Amino acid sequence: MISKTHAAKTYIMLVLIVFFAPIGDVLLSKGMKQVGEVPDWSVAALIEIFISAFTNSTIWLGIGSLLVFFVCYLLVLSWADYSYAAPASAMSYVVVPLLGYMLLGEALTSIRWTGIIFIFLGVILVNCTPHRTTRRS
């Protein structure tokens, strides 16, 4: 029997995972676009890219978001099944296109809508199963 607090902390972690993972990715990619393309692979050019990447605040925000995501993932795995947490965190693939659709008016193809529905149904089914099926040590 899973207690209410157990379920509540699982959902809180999953919500944080689902939002912080894509936010981190988007911020990193935005930051790298600000830094600019890698001109060539010479040591001098790479050092310059590293310096501008690590002095870019967007990149630090991205790294921070991904750290929050990773810690939340570690925490949820300390009590929940991996075969529960991994598919449940795939909800982030639903959140990003849906946010793009609702906030930015980005078009969604029918294939993408089908994918969103599949993930949504899959996560609902996984969530119908117990969060933990192994013994507590």
Add this chain to the structure above:
Amino acid sequence: MRTALSFAVVILANAAGEIAITRAMKQVGEVVNFTPLALLRVLRSAIRIRWMWVGLFLMTLQLFFMLMLLSWENVSFVIPATALSYVVGALGAKFLLGEKVSGVRWIGVSLVSIGVALVWIG
């Protein structure tokens, strides 16, 4: 051939890496205290477990091969194919971690896997 091999490495290393990390975190034990100090203590005990380092190594390997794949294939081909790691991960969780993957969970995992692939193809 190199593409197929890299896909295999990405899928296997991702699933195996996350399974190793899960094993480490189960060893740390269920986190019940969420104060910053308690969380730091959790992280400190996590990095003392060998499985955590095995997991981090495998995930770094996965990232490396993923970047390589992305440098010679399209992202809309790479990510859908790696969505298979949800299924491989569930298999690993069943056999390596002893999790009970019921029929309902299998259907759910498969739907998520297909869904992630479709979102990226679309």
